[in-house]
Amino acid sequence: MLTNNTTPFKHNRSFLLLLLSLAIFACSNATPQRQTASTALPFANDVADAAVMGKWTRSCALCHVSGNAGAPLVGDTAEWQQRLVQGEESILQRVLLGYNSMPPLGYCMSCEVQDFRAMIGFMAGTNQYRVRQ
Numbered sequence: 001m002l003t004n005n006t007t008p009f010k011h012n013r014s015f016l017l018l019l020l021s022l023a024i025f026a027c028s029n030a031t032p033q034r035q036t037a038s039t040a041l042p043f044a045n046d047v048a049d050a051a052v053m054g055k056w057t058r059s060c061a062l063c064h065v066s067g068n069a070g071a072p073l074v075g076d077t078a079e080w081q082q083r084l085v086q087g088e089e090s091i092l093q094r095v096l097l098g099y100n101s102m103p104p105l106g107y108c109m110s111c112e113v114q115d116f117r118a119m120i121g122f123m124a125g126t127n128q129y130r131v132r133q
């Protein structure tokens, strides 16, 4: 070690670079990894119960049933799939903050993040949902 400083240094440097690239890789893939840990589909475990569906009918349905202003249609799984690839956190941010003609919170002031998760899963067809009367 003392007689040859370059070899361990080089070794350490490439090891650090390896760690760094692993860290970057891990960060950029953090959301998909978390998703695949529990399930393959985004929002698959967020169940849209009657309360959630009531809120959805009073707010999101206004645009997501008609396709108003280019809103992705409920049940159009191919269209939703293209939007889901950005990851759960990113798509949730767009719902919370608004995105183009999509208004912040989708006009649902009483909705919690959990509600939005279930609504997206419902519209994208990735979760199980039940509607009880």
Ligand code: HEC
Pocket: 056, 059, 060, 061, 062, 063, 064, 068, 069, 070, 071, 072, 083, 090, 091, 094, 095, 099, 100, 101, 102, 103, 105, 106, 107, 108, 111, 116, 119, 120
């Ligand atoms: C006033 C009409 C309107 C209402 C109400 C509305 N949306 Fe949207 N929404 C849109 C439009 C338009 C887009 C497409 C925006 C774009 O891609 O440019 C959109 C896109 C989205 C997207 C995809 C965003 C992305 O990253 O591609 C999600 C998720 C979404 N809406 C969820 C909801 C939810 C949940 C509600 C109800 C709480 C809701 N929206 C209510 C118009 C609406």
